[in-house]
Amino acid sequence: MQTSSDPSSDPMQTSSDQQPAGAPAGQTGARIPSHAVVLGGGIAGLLAARVLRDHFERVTLVERDDLPPGDVPRRGVPQGQHAHGLLAGGARVLERLFPGLRDELVADGALLHDVVGDGRFYGLGGYQVRYDSGLRGVFLTRPMLEGHLRRRLLTLPGIVPLLGHRAESLIALNGVDGKRAGGVVVRRGGVSREVRADLVVDATGRGSRAPAWLEALGYARPEEETIAIGVGYTTRRYRRRATDLDGDALVLTHAQPPHGLRAGFAFPVENDEWIVTLTGWLNDHAPTDEAGFRAYARSLAAPDIAGLIEHAEPLDAGAVYKFPTSIRRRFERLKRLPDGYLTIGDALCSFNPVYGQGMTAAAMEADALDATLRAAGGRRRGLAARYYRRVSRVVDGPWDLSAGADFAFPGTAGPKAPGTDAINWYVGHLRRATAYDATVTQAFVEVGNLLRPPAALFAPSILLRVLRAARARRRDERRLGGATPAPAAGRAAHPATGGGSMA
């Protein structure tokens, strides 16, 4: 990706500061000259730029990495070496923003699998029932997904990449209610330059300097909610053969709270590979070396991953990522916010990655940004407050789900919402019920994929089924003398259709 040499799309060109930030949507034709800058070319930055392009004449994407050729892990996104599941909720938004993306990914080697029927999912003390849920996930590496999104974005008129430039600080201009952001200072090598803009969207990830930048403009720092979970990811890749797992495509072995801290997942990715991640809470982490990795896999609650890698050919030396805390920055609680500066993605909320929500949350946040700009109709004042009000409602669902689930481990530390223990007690029973009941499983999977709000798990019909499953489980346990029931052979019918696909 090269910085454009076309003077009309020069990212250093000074923006018209008098223009409103939210010009009419692109499809109306007559866009008011305006310029937005997105900081960070990760998933959140790419999606923000895609959305902004419908509202601004020009969108500059500032990324500190000089991107490598090919879809390979890069320095600025170290988590790219680890398994990245794209939830169905996120896949839907991506498809809307980039029509045809899923087919394009599959044509290039990504795998399409039913997120219930094609896997071995070991939940709390048992295997989840299997049936064709109609929810098909795309399985691929994070660099491949990011590469495709980036290439699609860069074909759009008005998008200007500025690579190898680090955003250093905001440009402070006098606004009506105090200072506002009038662009950003970027640096490459020893040289700093100004990029003027009507709106700056910060997608620089978890390490975003948003709190310090707000302070420098004369505003308060947002409160930071942190939940200490001490999660560690260890990932290795293996050659995939058609006979592996008797043809099953996905494995997910959950941790067993309160005391079983270890989990693992194996996903198929492009180029006939397995990406296998072993993860542990509260600093109980897997080593990278092959023997240690295998031993850790054998300690999981189900034998599938250990069995898979026992005879598989390793393809790399392994990678580690430590994730000490989930962080949510509460911009929506600030009494004053500057115009011209917003945050999105991990800069706004960095979720425990185990639940696979980060990219989907970023997609839903990009949707919220789009909706806010549409509703603003070109008004710049108060945009930040309106955006954060809207986006905080988007973040609430996944945050409550993941933070709540983490408190099932007694060593988790942080602000715990009232009622969390009672909810976890019920969700524990609900998760056990997924070994018995396809309707409960479908609700659990749809909520987990951010297609439905968590409240769906508390519907009276689901509660009743959870109770019935608890009774059936007790019967089985008595019959088996305490042993865990084996996975059901074959597939159950789809709970809604009695067998067909929902897609």
Ligand SMILES: Cc1cc2nc3c(=O)[nH]c(=O)nc-3n(C[C@H](O)[C@H](O)[C@H](O)COP(=O)(O)OP(=O)(O)OC[C@H]3O[C@@H](n4cnc5c(N)ncnc54)[C@H](O)[C@@H]3O)c2cc1C
């Ligand atoms: C180990 C791990 C596993 C994960 N697994 C999943 C998963 O299975 N599913 C899922 O949905 N999510 C997962 N996530 C989360 C996911 O990676 C992120 O939530 C998602 O990609 C959104 O991140 P982002 O774009 O906000 O930030 P990032 O991906 O961190 O991107 C930030 C970008 O900003 C650039 N940058 C940083 N500072 C500057 C600067 N000053 N100037 C210019 N550029 C800058 C960086 O180089 C980078 O390109 C995982 C995260 C981790 C840590």
